[in-house]
Amino acid sequence: MSAFIFDVDGTLAETEEVHRAAFNAAFAEASLPWHWESDRYKELLRVSGGKERMRTFVDEEEILSETPLDDLIPRLHQTKTRHYGQAVAEGQFVLRPGILDFVAEARERGIRLAIATTTSQENVDALLAAAFGGSEAFEVIACGDMVAAKKPAPDIYQLALERLGLPAAACLSFEDSSNGLRAAKAAGLRCVVTPAQYTVDEDFTGADLVLPDLRNAGPVWELFAAGAAA
Structure with missing residues (x-):
């Protein structure tokens, strides 16, 4: 080898706790009534990838969105990535x-x-x-x-x-x-x-x-x- x-x-x-907090911060910034508690996030981790995880959440919760998911999810993920990067830079890991x-x-x-x-x-x-x-x-x-x-x-x-x-x-x-x-x-x-x-x-x-x-x-x-x- x-x-x-x-x-x-x-x-x-x-x-993963940093990721979870970043997702929740992105949801709040977008004024969405979504919040992932630890147990729910653990379930969602069976799905690889943040964008895929959000889409699974929307499907499983049967959430209706006025904004097409193909537009909403990438924007949410971009915001989430910003929050994650800030948290990591501050040593929150x-x-x-x-x-x-x-x-x-x-x-x-x-x-x-x-x-x-x-x-x-x-x-x-x-x-x-x-x-x-x-x-x-x-x-x-x-x-x-x-x-x-x-x-x-x-x-x-x-x-x-x-x-x-x-x-x-x-x-x-x-x-x-x-x-x-x-x-x-x-x-x-x-x-x-x-x-x-x-x-x-x-x-x-x-x-x-x-x-x-x-x-x-x-x-x-x-x-x-x-x-x-x-």
């Missing part, structure tokens, strides 16, 4: 335990790093700037709107592999959700799962390794070594 491919939300940092040291060690070992996420480029840039001082650590950044189908479809991982110029066997993926795990496995990748706040109760059958976080990354390096020797 010669590359690690990371999901972002829940994998690099606990950001928590990095997953051990992630900074793990990324630093991977770089020291000469392992190439990439990102494969369903979130937008703007959201990724905001988090990487706040958490890592920029995106330089990650050679490839593949974001949700760059592909036709989001996780659990394998498209985003296939794009990352294409841009890395590597086969799946040469890489190890890192996820926090069952949708992410399914996407990684469908792309032929081995996958390490570190469940996050909103995903801890999900089914991770098929994962190559499940850890609470990356503070004790010894098993990851063992998995990496086994793959390199294969």
